[in-house]
Amino acid sequence: xxxxxxxxxxxxxxxxxxxxxxxxxxxxxxxxxxxxxxxxxxxxxxxxxxxxxxxxxxxxxxxxxxxxxxxxxxxxxxxxxxxxxxxxxxxxxxxxxxxxxxxxxxxxxxxxxxxxxxxxxxxxxxxxxxxxxxxxxxxxxxxxxxxxxxxxxxxxxxxxxxxxxxxxxxxxxxxxxxxxxxxxxxxxxxxxxxxxxxxxxxxxxxxxxxxxxxxxxxxxxxxxxxxxxxxxxxxxxxxxxxxxxxxxxxxxxxxxxxxxxxxxxxxxxxxxxxxxxxxxxx
Amino acid sequence: xxxxxxxxxxxxxxxxxxxxxxxxxxxxxxxxxxxxxxxxxxxxxxxxxxxxxxxxxxxxxxxxxxxxxxxxxxxxxxxxxxxxxxxxxxxxxxxxxxxxxxxxxxxxxxxxxxxxxxxxxxxxxxxxxxxxxxxxxxxxxxxxxxxxxxxxxxxxxxxxxxxxxxxxxxxxxxxxxxxxxxxxxxxxxxxxxxxxxxxxxxxxxxxxxxxxxxxxxxxxxxxxxxxx
Numbered sequence: 214x215x216x217x218x219x220x221x222x223x224x225x226x227x228x229x230x231x232x233x234x235x236x237x238x239x240x241x242x243x244x245x246x247x248x249x250x251x252x253x254x255x256x257x258x259x260x261x262x263x264x265x266x267x268x269x270x271x272x273x274x275x276x277x278x279x280x281x282x283x284x285x286x287x288x289x290x291x292x293x294x295x296x297x298x299x300x301x302x303x304x305x306x307x308x309x310x311x312x313x314x315x316x317x318x319x320x321x322x323x324x325x326x327x328x329x330x331x332x333x334x335x336x337x338x339x340x341x342x343x344x345x346x347x348x349x350x351x352x353x354x355x356x357x358x359x360x361x362x363x364x365x366x367x368x369x370x371x372x373x374x375x376x377x378x379x380x381x382x383x384x385x386x387x388x389x390x391x392x393x394x395x396x397x398x399x400x401x402x403x404x405x406x407x408x409x410x411x412x413x414x415x416x417x418x419x420x421x422x423x424x425x426x427x428x429x430x431x432x433x434x435x436x437x438x439x440x441x442x443x444x445x446x447x448x449x450x451x452x453x454x455x456x457x458x459x460x461x462x463x464x465x466x467x468x469x470x471x472x473x474x475x476x477x478x479x480x481x482x483x484x485x486x487x488x489x490x491x492x493x494x495x
Numbered sequence: 496x497x498x499x500x501x502x503x504x505x506x507x508x509x510x511x512x513x514x515x516x517x518x519x520x521x522x523x524x525x526x527x528x529x530x531x532x533x534x535x536x537x538x539x540x541x542x543x544x545x546x547x548x549x550x551x552x553x554x555x556x557x558x559x560x561x562x563x564x565x566x567x568x569x570x571x572x573x574x575x576x577x578x579x580x581x582x583x584x585x586x587x588x589x590x591x592x593x594x595x596x597x598x599x600x601x602x603x604x605x606x607x608x609x610x611x612x613x614x615x616x617x618x619x620x621x622x623x624x625x626x627x628x629x630x631x632x633x634x635x636x637x638x639x640x641x642x643x644x645x646x647x648x649x650x651x652x653x654x655x656x657x658x659x660x661x662x663x664x665x666x667x668x669x670x671x672x673x674x675x676x677x678x679x680x681x682x683x684x685x686x687x688x689x690x691x692x693x694x695x696x697x698x699x700x701x702x703x704x705x706x707x708x709x710x711x712x713x714x715x716x717x718x719x720x721x722x723x
Binding site: 259262264285286288289293295296297299300301302303304312313316317345347361371 | 609612
């Protein structure tokens with residue numbers, strides 16, 4: 214479990230990125246921090262591996278105050294996946310995945326064998342192992358980024374808008390892949406995004422942030438949808454525009470779902486083949 | 496031409512002399528420029544001073560330098576070491592800015608990501624920043640190599656044997672073939688060192704290989720994704 218206790222961060226230029234933030238991130242669950250730019254979500258994420266140190270307050274991982282841990286070993290024990298993959302352009306795919314195990318002193322042969330196996334785990338063909346990142350598509354690079362994040366088999370995986378820079382089709386594919394991986398691996402995932410749909414899709418716990426890392430609402434996606442805490446949340450999730458308030462209308466042979474403005478949102482179907490469609494796209 | 500055929504030994508000796516005079520300054524200049532360029536890139540305040548000062552080194556005329564160096568270092572006036580030191584200074588003058596620019600050209604996202612996965616301070620420099628600055632460093636080093644080979648001919652006037660000696664000797668004795676041989680060999684040596692650096696770059700910077708192979712690989716990668 215990761216626990217933030219009254220954490221604040223004021224940058225030297227006077228910006229208050231995070232103001233008195235307290236929250237527990239449960240183990241083996243995905244917590245999504247969602248907010249617009251300036252909400253301090255990335256700063257919060259980077260505090261977990263001490264890329265940023267809080268100005269006040271404490272952060273504990275499984276009861277240990279991370280301020281007392283050395284930053285470099287701490288970072289090597291936590292998976293990190295960032296936008297644009299953050300891969301080292303001068304290292305091949307396999308060496309990128311093996312980076313952190315090698316830094317931790319795992320023998321080269323074993324590190325590379327493990328890395329090769331991980332490529333399979335994230336759905337990449339092993340023939341890509343000797344390519345350089347620039348020779349891969351955006352989606353493939355992002356998969357390599359995830360593989361690198363998993364390489365030391367960390368308990369915690371930090372993901373900073375990892376799918377922000379890929380096109381919508383690939384993004385949907387990567388999101389499904391992450392759901393599959395998470396159901397197998399059960400990591401403590403902290404995921405940052407500005408996309409509320411992505412937050413609801415991936416999060417067991419969703420944290421909606423206002424400016425300065427102040428929590429607008431925390432809860433399971435269904436709870437937030439059903440009971441937005443205030444107008445800010447309602448507006449953020451689109452409930453105020455009636456986008457989330459659907460009603461049923463029968464036209465001909467089909468049951469249509471419409472939002473409050475009368476725009477078509479979907480079709481009501483019997484439970485059946487469509488449920489598997491999401492998986493079948495690969 | 497007959498002069499050339501009957502003096503092949505001399506030409507070979509002067510070429511070797513020239514190599515011995517010009518290769519160490521290229522390497523030394525690079526090794527000294529790296530920490531200076533690193534400082535200039537790391538500390539904003541020092542950047543202007545370091546870059547301007549090192550750039551100005553190139554403005555020092557070579558002849559006075561040949562008299563100043565023995566006075567400072569204590570070498571004899573006719574020691575080839577003076578030339579090596581002078582050429583090193585010119586190499587530094589060209590390279591410091593290149594190193595600073597090369598290090599500055601490293602993508603901040605890549606740096607951030609290296610920190611995030613747990614590279615420590617110095618390992619980021621050696622394993623991430625320096626190799627990624629490689630293409631810029633190589634471009635600078637090629638200029639330094641060619642210019643050093645050309646400048647080394649000046650050594651002839653202070654008695655350091657080099658291909659430049661062929662000019663001075665050829666002028667004094669009125670042997671045109673000797674002068675031309677000196678010029679041709681100097682250019683050839685410059686091209687040779689330049690080519691060697693290009694090959695070295697290919698070996699050390701494999702991710703920068705020409706677009707033809709990488710484009711083919713990219714296409715294969717896209718096909719791979721479809722079938723994955």
